[in-house]
Every structure is written in structure tokens, then in C-alpha cells.
Amino acid sequence: MSADVFIVTEHLGGSLDDVTFELLGKGRDLATSTGGQLVAVLMGSGAEGLAAELGAADRVLYVDHPALADFNPATHGAALAAVVGERSPQIVLVGNTSMGMDLAAALSVDADLPLIAYATGVEHGADGLTVTSQLYAGKMHVESRPTGGRCIISVMAGSFDGSAGRGGGSPEVESYAAPASIESSRVRFVRLMEPEAGDVDITQSDILVSIGRGIQSEDNIPMAQELADALGGAVSASRPIIDNKWLPKTRQVGKSGVKVKPRLYLALGISGAPEHWEGMKDSQLIIAVNTDPNAPIFDFAHYGVTEDIFEVMPALTARVT
Amino acid sequence: MHIVVPIKLVPDLAEELEVDASGTALDTEWLRYRTNEFDDHALEEALQLREVSGGTVTAIALDAEEADKSLYTAAAKGADRLIKITGAGEKPSSHATARAFADAIAGLDADLVLTGVQAVDDRDGQNAVLIGRYMDIPHVSVVTGVSIQGDTALVHKEYAGGAMGEFEVTLPAVLGIQAARETPRYAPVGKVRRAMRSATIEELASSGTAEAGSSVTRMFRPEKGQGAKMLTGSADAIADQLITIMRDNGVNL
Ligand SMILES: Cc1cc2nc3c(=O)[nH]c(=O)nc-3n(C[C@H](O)[C@H](O)[C@H](O)COP(=O)(O)OP(=O)(O)OC[C@H]3O[C@@H](n4cnc5c(N)ncnc54)[C@H](O)[C@@H]3O)c2cc1C
Ligand SMILES: Nc1ncnc2c1ncn2[C@@H]1O[C@H](COP(=O)(O)O)[C@@H](O)[C@H]1O
Numbered sequence: 001m002s003a004d005v006f007i008v009t010e011h012l013g014g015s016l017d018d019v020t021f022e023l024l025g026k027g028r029d030l031a032t033s034t035g036g037q038l039v040a041v042l043m044g045s046g047a048e049g050l051a052a053e054l055g056a057a058d059r060v061l062y063v064d065h066p067a068l069a070d071f072n073p074a075t076h077g078a079a080l081a082a083v084v085g086e087r088s089p090q091i092v093l094v095g096n097t098s099m100g101m102d103l104a105a106a107l108s109v110d111a112d113l114p115l116i117a118y119a120t121g122v123e124h125g126a127d128g129l130t131v132t133s134q135l136y137a138g139k140m141h142v143e144s145r146p147t148g149g150r151c152i153i154s155v156m157a158g159s160f161d162g163s164a165g166r167g168g169g170s171p172e173v174e175s176y177a178a179p180a181s182i183e184s185s186r187v188r189f190v191r192l193m194e195p196e197a198g199d200v201d202i203t204q205s206d207i208l209v210s211i212g213r214g215i216q217s218e219d220n221i222p223m224a225q226e227l228a229d230a231l232g233g234a235v236s237a238s239r240p241i242i243d244n245k246w247l248p249k250t251r252q253v254g255k256s257g258v259k260v261k262p263r264l265y266l267a268l269g270i271s272g273a274p275e276h277w278e279g280m281k282d283s284q285l286i287i288a289v290n291t292d293p294n295a296p297i298f299d300f301a302h303y304g305v306t307e308d309i310f311e312v313m314p315a316l317t318a319r320v321t
Numbered sequence: 322m323h324i325v326v327p328i329k330l331v332p333d334l335a336e337e338l339e340v341d342a343s344g345t346a347l348d349t350e351w352l353r354y355r356t357n358e359f360d361d362h363a364l365e366e367a368l369q370l371r372e373v374s375g376g377t378v379t380a381i382a383l384d385a386e387e388a389d390k391s392l393y394t395a396a397a398k399g400a401d402r403l404i405k406i407t408g409a410g411e412k413p414s415s416h417a418t419a420r421a422f423a424d425a426i427a428g429l430d431a432d433l434v435l436t437g438v439q440a441v442d443d444r445d446g447q448n449a450v451l452i453g454r455y456m457d458i459p460h461v462s463v464v465t466g467v468s469i470q471g472d473t474a475l476v477h478k479e480y481a482g483g484a485m486g487e488f489e490v491t492l493p494a495v496l497g498i499q500a501a502r503e504t505p506r507y508a509p510v511g512k513v514r515r516a517m518r519s520a521t522i523e524e525l526a527s528s529g530t531a532e533a534g535s536s537v538t539r540m541f542r543p544e545k546g547q548g549a550k551m552l553t554g555s556a557d558a559i560a561d562q563l564i565t566i567m568r569d570n571g572v573n574l
Contacts, residue, residue: 145535
């Protein structure tokens with residue numbers, strides 16, 4: 001085993017995901033503590049230009065292959081397993097993102113390394129690694145320690161400071177040959193489908209009235225819309241509302257939706273799951289209304305109310321119309 | 322087409338969660354268990370696919386509290402076959418869970434394995450991907466669309482901001498389902514009771530095991546310290562306070 005810390009970079013449509021810089025920043029601290037190098041694994045096809053942005057790393061391991069041109073769980077998984085298998089880093093940091101979810105658990109089996117998932121904190125000291133994970137939709141945190149010295153950690157986006165991972169020097173770029181097995185993959189990338197535009201752009205709204213499963217029925221959505229109209233804002237929502245097709249996908253806030261930073265985020269009947277938090281944590285003023293006093297949303301809202309949203313919504317509307 | 326749906330039982334988050342005396346696990350005394358919500362989506366997608374492509378849907382769960390009820394509920398919704406895996410131990414890790422599922426499914430001649438993208442308790446990784454690698458069949462996670470074309474599946478994987486990757490996957494494969502094409506159907510209690518009388522749960526003994534490779538040293542509730550300032554009073558009094566807070570924080574009303 002080496003003392004190196006590997007981070008798995010993530011890119012889509014030619015640009016690196018913010019989580020990559022968070023991993024670089026955190027990886028820097030960890031490598032200082034383990035005494036190893038910070039190595040960024042970059043997989044792609046003709047993507048070596050991205051290495052210039054990975055200056056916080058000591059070294060970039062670049063795996064170039066046509067089968068890695070677009071993210072593919074099988075080809076990227078096999079390439080990553082080959083790199084990690086051969087170089088034996090002590091710690092591998094992966095984003096707990098859509099791509100990372102396909103990579104981290106697979107790597108754990110392929111490289112026979114433990115995986116600690118949903119990490120929001122990672123510390124390395126004289127007595128080894130301690131990882132804090134967010135479980136039970138954010139209602140509990142756990143600290144875990146790997147049994148051996150080595151570990152894969154999948155990190156919740158938004159947990160670390162991304163600015164610490166930007167800038168830096170010009171890292172050494174080492175080419176790494178992709179394993180031949182990826183040429184005949186059982187998973188083939190077909191195309192990237194961009195989201196449809198056209199609806200309200202919630203990222204442009206200063207005031208968001210955001211509804212969750214607490215709204216109970218499609219019939220109650222006009223009540224939220226009335227409040228949003230009265231406040232001069234727009235209605236956004238958590239994922240279940242979109243899955244139920246009560247509002248278009250463009251209104252979804254969170255991990256697989258959009259990230260918003262309004263002046264006011266009014267969360268109505270939203271529990272505050274980590275995947276939702278990722279999308280709205282940077283809002284300037286977060287007010288949450290939820291009947292469950294233990295809802296995780298109260299851990300990061302600025303003001304909380306444990307009342308029925310069907311009482312609070314009309315009372316607010318009446319005051320601003 | 323044989324579609325297998327592994328189901329995980331997880332603590333119901335509507336109940337209050339407490340840490341037990343060891344300080345490293347949930348106190349199970351008052352816990353209630355329910356089907357992982359994403360597994361409900363996986364089952365729904367399996368039933369929808371069966372409507373289009375024909376075949377059978379098998380629901381499979383590890384022996385645990387409420388496992389029988391969860392399986393009978395799957396039958397009430399339309400699953401053809403129910404299997405319970407015994408002997409996988411109490412509170413197995415994600416790795417142990419996936420290993421038990423993978424070994425059981427290997428004998429079922431499955432064309433497609435659909436399971437939830439994640440569960441609230443999978444500290445050491447997600448079921449779909451782990452099952453895929455243990456079985457050495459392809460996996461795609463965070464899936465919101467599936468269609469079958471001969472011996473391949475066309476799959477939509479969701480990224481941030483509503484972008485999606487489309488993949489063609491050679492079957493057999495395992496998919497981590499994020500959302501079914503329709504809201505998961507509901508099984509009324511009467512139907513579940515009828516399923517309990519008419520359906521049978523086959524039992525399969527678990528074979529291999531796997532380790533998480535890590536252990537929990539502490540479990541705790543997130544600190545409420547920097548949490549929200551809680552407002553109380555009648556709805557009207559609260560509304561008055563909220564309007565003041567908004568204005569004080571520069572919200573233009
Ligand atoms: C890969 C992945 C990506 C995801 N991406 C996203 C994403 O982008 N965005 C997202 O939001 N989620 C996302 N999720 C889902 C996320 O895990 C949660 O399931 C979701 O955020 C829960 O939505 P909710 O808070 O509306 O529902 P719930 O968790 O069911 O919460 C509803 C809340 O309403 C409260 N309530 C009920 N009735 C009332 C009432 N009358 N008055 C007041 N309060 C009431 C309840 O106490 C409860 O806390 C993702 C999940 C995965 C696995
Ligand atoms: N994470 C992974 N995902 C898929 N295949 C992998 C992975 N790691 C290694 N492989 C191997 O890569 C080879 C090609 O896999 P596949 O593309 O699935 O046909 C097989 O031998 C797989 O076992």
C-alpha cells in the first residue's frame with residue numbers, strides 16, 4: 001500500500017463538477033496527514049486539457065480511451081478498478097453523485113476495499129481515519145472507522161470547501177493505459193439528454209415557496225402558488241412532487257434537480273433529506289414549516305415552525321395581499 | 322423475461338429514532354420497519370415492464386422484521402413469486418445484504434434485477450451496484466427510465482440539473498431505480514390480507530457472506546446547536562413574526 005490519497009474527478013459536457021474541487025481540497029489535508037501524494041484520477045477521451053484545472057493535486061493519472069469519452073458505469077468502473085488495484089492508494093475519495101454512486105460501490109467489490117458512504121466529514125490522525133456519514137435521510141450521523149488502513153469514501157456534495165481545491169500549481173500528468181476489457185463493454189453509452197427549458201427558471205427567483213410531500217395532493221398546489229404570487233416569488237419543490245408529476249422537472253431543487261440560492265427559501269412540508277439540502281443550503285434565509293419537530297430541515301433552516309402548512313400558508317398569503 | 326426485485330426493510334423515519342445504550346446503533350425497541358421507498362419504485366417499474374414485455378416478477382427479501390408483510394404487499398401489487406432469504410444474520414451490512422441477494426439471484430435465471438437506488442441505512446454502499454459486481458453483471462444506478470429491446474435494456478440515468486445519460490445494457494443486468502414511470506401503486510389492506518392467504522413465500526438459505534470492512538464507533542443526532550430558531554404561537558402570530566423576519570432580512574415584499 002502507498003500513503004497516497006486518490007480523488008476521482010467527475011466531468012460532464014467538458015466541465016469539471018464542483019464536487020471534484022471539494023474532493024481536492026479535502027484530499028490535500030488528508031495527504032498532508034498520511035504523508036503521501038494527492039493524485040487526481042481523470043478518465044476521458046481527449047480530456048487531458050482538464051488536468052490544467054487540477055492544480056491542487058500533486059499528480060494527475062490520466063486514462064484516455066474512446067470508451068471513456070462519456071461517463072459509463074462499466075468502462076469507467078473497470079478503468080478505475082485497474083488504476084486503484086495497481087497503485088494501492090490508502091484513501092480513495094469519490095463524490096456521492098450519480099456517477100460516483102455507480103463507481104464507489106463497484107470499486108469496493110473489485111478492489112476488495114471497504115467503502116464508507118454518505119460522508120460529510122473525513123479526518124485522518126495518528127489513530128487512523130474517522131469518517132462521519134449522514135444516514136437515515138439526515139436524521140442520524142454515524143462515525144465509522146475502516147478495519148484495515150485503507151478505505152474508499154463517497155462524499156456528499158457540498159460537504160467541503162471547494163475553493164481549497166482550486167488553483168495551485170501545474171501537476172505532473174501521467175498517462176495510464178485503460179484495461180483492454182473496456183473495449184467490449186456490456187454497457188454502451190448512447191447519448192446525453194439535456195433538460196428541456198421553457199418553464200419558470202427557479203434559479204433566477206429571489207423568493208422560492210418550496211413544497212414537499214407535506215402538500216399531500218396536487219389539489220393543494222394552488223394554495224402554494226397563491227402564496228408565491230403574493231410574495232412575488234415562484235413555486236419550487238422536492239423530488240417526490242416532481243416524481244408524482246404534480247410540477248415539471250424544472251422546479252426540482254436538489255441533487256438531481258437544480259441548485260438555488262434565493263434571498264428567501266420557504267420550505268413547506270419538506271423533511272430536508274441530504275439530497276434536498278444539496279440544492280438549497282446556500283439560500284440566504286431559510287424558513288421551514290414542518291409538523292415533525294425532528295425533521296432534519298430544522299438542523300439547517302434559520303427559522304422553524306412546527307405547524308401545519310395548511311394553517312401557515314393562508315395566514316401568510318393574507319398578510320401580503 | 323424474469324425480473325427480480327430485491328427489497329430491503331428499513332426503519333420507518335416517521336417514528337422517532339433513538340440511539341441505543343451502546344451509542345453505535347439505533348434503539349430497535351420502538352422502531353418500525355417498512356419497505357425502502359425506492360424499492361417500491363423498483364417493484365412498480367418491474368410490474369410496468371411486465372405489462373409491456375410479459376414474463377414474471379419475483380420479489381425477494383432477507384428474513385427480517387416485516388419481511389413477510391413486505392413480500393405479501395408485493396404480491397398484492399402483482400408480484401408473481403415471493404422469496405425470503407434466511408440465515409443472513411441480524412442487521413447485515415450493505416455488503417452482506419448484497420452478497421446474500423447476489424447468491425440467491427444467481428440461481429433464479431433472472432434477466433433483469435431492479436432494486437432501489439439507495440436506502441436510508443446503507444452506510445457501506447448501495448444494493449444495486451454491489452449486487453451487480455458480486456454477480457458480475459452490468460449495473461446502472463440512478464435510473465428513471467427502462468425499456469426492453471430483445472436482450473438489451475435501454476436505460477436513462479439521471480445526472481444533476483435534469484440532464485440524463487442514455488445507455489444500452491446487455492441483459493442480464495441490475496438497475497438502481499430512482500423513480501418508476503408511474504407513482505408506485507398502493508395495495509389496500511384487504512388485498513394484502515388476501516395475498517397472505519393465497520400467496521406462498523419460498524425460503525432460500527443464504528450461502529456466502531461479505532464484510533463491510535468498517536465499524537461504527539458512534540451514532541448521534543445531528544447537533545441542533547446551530548439549528549433553526551423555532552417560532553411558536555397561533556398561525557396568525559407566526560405569520561406576523563415571519564413577515565417581520567423576512568423584511569428584516571432584506572426580502573422585498
Ligand atoms: C440519487 C438521488 C437523488 C435525489 N435527488 C433529489 C433532489 O434533487 N431533490 C429532492 O428534493 N430530493 C431528492 N432525492 C430524494 C430525497 O432522498 C428525499 O426522498 C426527498 O427529498 C424527500 O422529499 P420531501 O421532504 O418532500 O418528503 P418527505 O421526506 O416525505 O417529507 C415530508 C415532510 O412533510 C412534513 N409534513 C407532512 N404534512 C405536513 C403538514 N400538513 N404541515 C407541515 N409539514 C408536513 C412531514 O413531517 C415530513 O417531514 C434524491 C434521492 C436520491 C436517491
Ligand atoms: N466496475 C466495473 N463495472 C463493470 N465491469 C467491471 C468493473 N470492474 C471491472 N470490470 C470488469 O471489466 C470487464 C468488462 O466488463 P463489462 O464491461 O461489464 O463487460 C469484466 O471482466 C468485468 O468484470
